[in-house]
Amino acid sequence: MTDLLTAVPTCIEHERLAFALLEARTRGQYLTRLRTLSRDERAELDRRERKALASLVDHELEHGCNG
């Protein structure tokens, strides 16, 4: 029997974090197109995107995976 944990080619956690980043970016772009955002709203969106990116990079460094 093959060990499923070592045989999985992609990292599920990496995919989850990559998706969260994509979602944060998409939401920011969508809201920006929809209406004019206040400075606070823009800052909040920017903060979320940075956090998502940082989580993804941290995970890659810790886990050694690259998608």
Ligand SMILES: [Zn+2]
């Ligand atoms: Zn990983």
